[in-house]
Amino acid sequence: MTKKRIVLRFPNDLLEKPVTYHLIRDFDLVVNILKAKITPREEGLLVLAIEGERKNVEAGLEYLKNIGVQTQPLIEDINWDSTRCTHCTACVTVCPTNAFRIDRNTMRVEFDRNKCIACGLCVDICPYHALEIIV
Ligand code: SF4
Numbered sequence: 457m458t459k460k461r462i463v464l465r466f467p468n469d470l471l472e473k474p475v476t477y478h479l480i481r482d483f484d485l486v487v488n489i490l491k492a493k494i495t496p497r498e499e500g501l502l503v504l505a506i507e508g509e510r511k512n513v514e515a516g517l518e519y520l521k522n523i524g525v526q527t528q529p530l531i532e533d534i535n536w537d538s539t540r541c542t543h544c545t546a547c548v549t550v551c552p553t554n555a556f557r558i559d560r561n562t563m564r565v566e567f568d569r570n571k572c573i574a575c576g577l578c579v580d581i582c583p584y585h586a587l588e589i590i591v
Pocket residue numbers: 540541542543544545546547548565581582583584585586587
């Protein structure tokens with residue numbers, strides 16, 4: 457048996473598609489939804505834990521790719537270098553858990569590590585390289 461924790465990103469034309477149902481029925485996978493959200497850019501975002509026979513997990517991931525769902529594995533952790541951060545708020549718009557938020561009093565970005573699920577979505581979007589993946 458194989459277990460994977462993955463982040464799925466859907467274009468908005470796939471939001472209605474019963475993807476988790478297909479993973480369960482067609483690929484015999486155990487699927488646990490860890491997080492689900494529509495991002496401000498109208499993308500769907502799901503964080504899933506999936507478990508099953510290795511070949512079924514691979515076939516399920518191939519199915520997702522073929523229908524246009526982007527997948528990426530969850531990373532271990534991220535590091536926020538606050539000395540590089542310019543508080544541009546780009547990470548706030550993509551963070552699905554509000555781990556990054558704006559303090560309305562100071563208008564500065566704050567990071568709550570306890571809310572971070574290590575999906576990695578903020579890392580590539582940071583223009584100042586203030587975020588890095590820890591593996
Ligand atoms: S995207 Fe980078 S620079 Fe902008 S607020 Fe987030 S961590 Fe700071």
